[in-house]
Amino acid sequence: MFWKKKKNNDRKSDNRNLGQKIAELFGKSGSLEDFYEELEEMLISGDMGGSVTMEIVDELRERVKNDKIKDKDTVLKELRTIISESLKTKTIHPVKDTLNVYLVLGVNGVGKTTTIAKLSRYFKKEGFDKIAFAAGDTFRAAAIDQLKIQGERAGCRVIAQDHGADPGAVIFDSIASAKSHGEELILADTAGRMHNKSNLINELKKIDKIVNSNIDKEGSYRKILVLDATTGQNGLQQAEVFNDAVDVDCVVLTKYDATARGGLVVAISRKLNIPVAFVGHGEGLDDLSEFDPESYLDDLLAQ
Numbered sequence: 001m002f003w004k005k006k007k008n009n010d011r012k013s014d015n016r017n018l019g020q021k022i023a024e025l026f027g028k029s030g031s032l033e034d035f036y037e038e039l040e041e042m043l044i045s046g047d048m049g050g051s052v053t054m055e056i057v058d059e060l061r062e063r064v065k066n067d068k069i070k071d072k073d074t075v076l077k078e079l080r081t082i083i084s085e086s087l088k089t090k091t092i093h094p095v096k097d098t099l100n101v102y103l104v105l106g107v108n109g110v111g112k113t114t115t116i117a118k119l120s121r122y123f124k125k126e127g128f129d130k131i132a133f134a135a136g137d138t139f140r141a142a143a144i145d146q147l148k149i150q151g152e153r154a155g156c157r158v159i160a161q162d163h164g165a166d167p168g169a170v171i172f173d174s175i176a177s178a179k180s181h182g183e184e185l186i187l188a189d190t191a192g193r194m195h196n197k198s199n200l201i202n203e204l205k206k207i208d209k210i211v212n213s214n215i216d217k218e219g220s221y222r223k224i225l226v227l228d229a230t231t232g233q234n235g236l237q238q239a240e241v242f243n244d245a246v247d248v249d250c251v252v253l254t255k256y257d258a259t260a261r262g263g264l265v266v267a268i269s270r271k272l273n274i275p276v277a278f279v280g281h282g283e284g285l286d287d288l289s290e291f292d293p294e295s296y297l298d299d300l301l302a303q
């Protein structure tokens, strides 16, 4: 079951969630043109981004015109259909009887390390008990210790070298070590920042090559991008950069509990074709759920 966001009635009135605003818009009287304009503003302020919003609202106009739709309920239904057709989702499951490697990517502070612990809990529930964490963020001094803390919390072995070690070598050695321990899944932490962007990209490409040439079964290697739902359209730019570097498989949207928006999911799906696999909604180990488009749409459109 997808975790349902609390309604934001207790928040400031200008911070109502997008769904509440859209519901109010549909209750208003006024011209159709004003309605489209306000809808556009709302979707943009809900993090769907300018160009995706334009596409969606243009499509809505077309359908309303072509199908001669007159009542607001049907307009809302069409809007839901258009957004729903934009959403891409994916579930990921480790492949049996082999070592799976999941690289967890994302810029600083989005929730990578926390998400690694949550993912281990999720996959353990799926029956994968032998999970190790690999400390691939060797750039930031505290990163290795933070992963070790999460490893202890989640009951997973942490494979680490020293701060400053070559991340490619850490991942290579982690794969060898996990294979010799008979582990089924490595969740690898990676750096969110380096001296500069091209440095980061080059390191990721190197790691990607290493994993690709050291896995044994198709489908056992995944690149999971973590995006912070509270950063809005920045998330789209981050996704573009990481996707260009390594072809991201899916997204985990974190801190969904801390935002009244959520349109980023639509932008990522529609613009970059990257599916959303999970939503993080708190700091606890169980605060991660599979992304469920129907519940998401209920929430987005306050239905």
Ligand SMILES: Nc1nc2c(ncn2[C@@H]2O[C@H](COP(=O)(O)OP(=O)(O)OP(=O)(O)O)[C@@H](O)[C@H]2O)c(=O)[nH]1
Pocket: 106, 107, 108, 109, 110, 111, 112, 113, 114, 115, 137, 143, 146, 191, 192, 254, 255, 256, 257, 258, 280, 281, 282, 283, 287
């Ligand atoms: N409310 C909320 N907080 C979260 C969620 N996921 C992570 N956090 C918090 O976000 C902060 C950053 O999380 P980390 O897991 O350290 O993020 P990171 O990407 O590993 O950060 P760096 O290692 O600095 O790059 C921590 O305080 C987490 O507890 C979430 O889904 N909801």
Ligand SMILES: [Mg+2]
Pocket: 112, 113, 114, 137, 143, 146, 189
């Ligand atoms: Mg971290």
